[in-house]
Amino acid sequence: EVQLLESGGNLVQPGGSLRLSCAASGFTFSSFAMNWVRQAPGKGLEWVSSVLGGGSGTYYADSVKGRFTISRDNSKNTLYLHMNSLRAEDTAVYHCVKGGADGNGWGAYGMDVWGQGTAVTVSS
Amino acid sequence: DIQLTQSPSFLSASVGDRVTITCRASQDISSYLAWYQQKPGKAPKLLIYAASTLQSGVPSRFSGSGSGTEFTLTISSLQPEDSAAYYCQQLRSYPLTFGGGTKVEIK
Numbered sequence: 001e002v003q004l005l006e007s008g009g010n011l012v013q014p015g016g017s018l019r020l021s022c023a024a025s026g027f028t029f030s031s032f033a034m035n036w037v038r039q040a041p042g043k044g045l046e047w048v049s050s051v052l053g054g055g056s057g058t059y060y061a062d063s064v065k066g067r068f069t070i071s072r073d074n075s076k077n078t079l080y081l082h083m084n085s086l087r088a089e090d091t092a093v094y095h096c097v098k099g100g101a102d103g104n105g106w107g108a109y110g111m112d113v114w115g116q117g118t119a120v121t122v123s124s
Numbered sequence: 125d126i127q128l129t130q131s132p133s134f135l136s137a138s139v140g141d142r143v144t145i146t147c148r149a150s151q152d153i154s155s156y157l158a159w160y161q162q163k164p165g166k167a168p169k170l171l172i173y174a175a176s177t178l179q180s181g182v183p184s185r186f187s188g189s190g191s192g193t194e195f196t197l198t199i200s201s202l203q204p205e206d207s208a209a210y211y212c213q214q215l216r217s218y219p220l221t222f223g224g225g226t227k228v229e230i231k
Contacts, residue, residue: 110170116167
């Protein structure tokens with residue numbers, strides 16, 4: 001069974017840092033693009049970042065560019081999101097999401113497996 | 125950035141009704157569009173990818189159509205378990221974007 005299990009969410013002060021992790025199982029992790037998508041309380045979905053299977057292609061929403069870094073360790077089947085200079089507006093549930101394929105055309109297959117998410121609260 | 129406009133933002137329909145949700149893109153995204161269903165307190169679930177391909181395990185009453193800038197998600201016969209929020213997403217180019225969502229209520 002394909003599973004994604006996020007961890008690392010917490011209450012953090014504005015300006016602080018946090019690292020989210022996502023442990024993947026049940027599929028060949030290195031063969032798929034991976035993503036972070038967040039959802040603020042009572043709001044819609046917001047794409048945060050994507051990384052291709054090999055780890056070299058990374059992409060970010062303008063709202064997090066320069067503050068967040070996505071990475072992956074294919075030897076550990078784990079996805080990460082390093083979050084710096086956190087703001088109140090970063091408060092959300094962060095979902096780890098598997099892309100349906102890898103490479104530049106992976107988007108044709110959508111985001112087919114979602115983790116339950118880990119909650120990040122930025123507040124003093 | 126590509127903007128997605130979903131309509132309506134809310135709809136209320138009866139069991140058995142045919143329901144249609146529209147998603148308009150601000151520029152041509154070919155067929156790089158996906159639809160997701162999200163129930164309260166749960167993670168989103170992929171329903172449709174490539175605009176019209178039904179994800180494995182999704183009931184056949186769900187269908188998607190369209191290409192370019194205009195897309196629709198149709199539920200042919202609404203069921204009680206279809207009460208949820210529905211989101212479209214474009215995956216043609218970064219930044220990836222979602223529509224604002226449609227909340228479907230069962231009368």
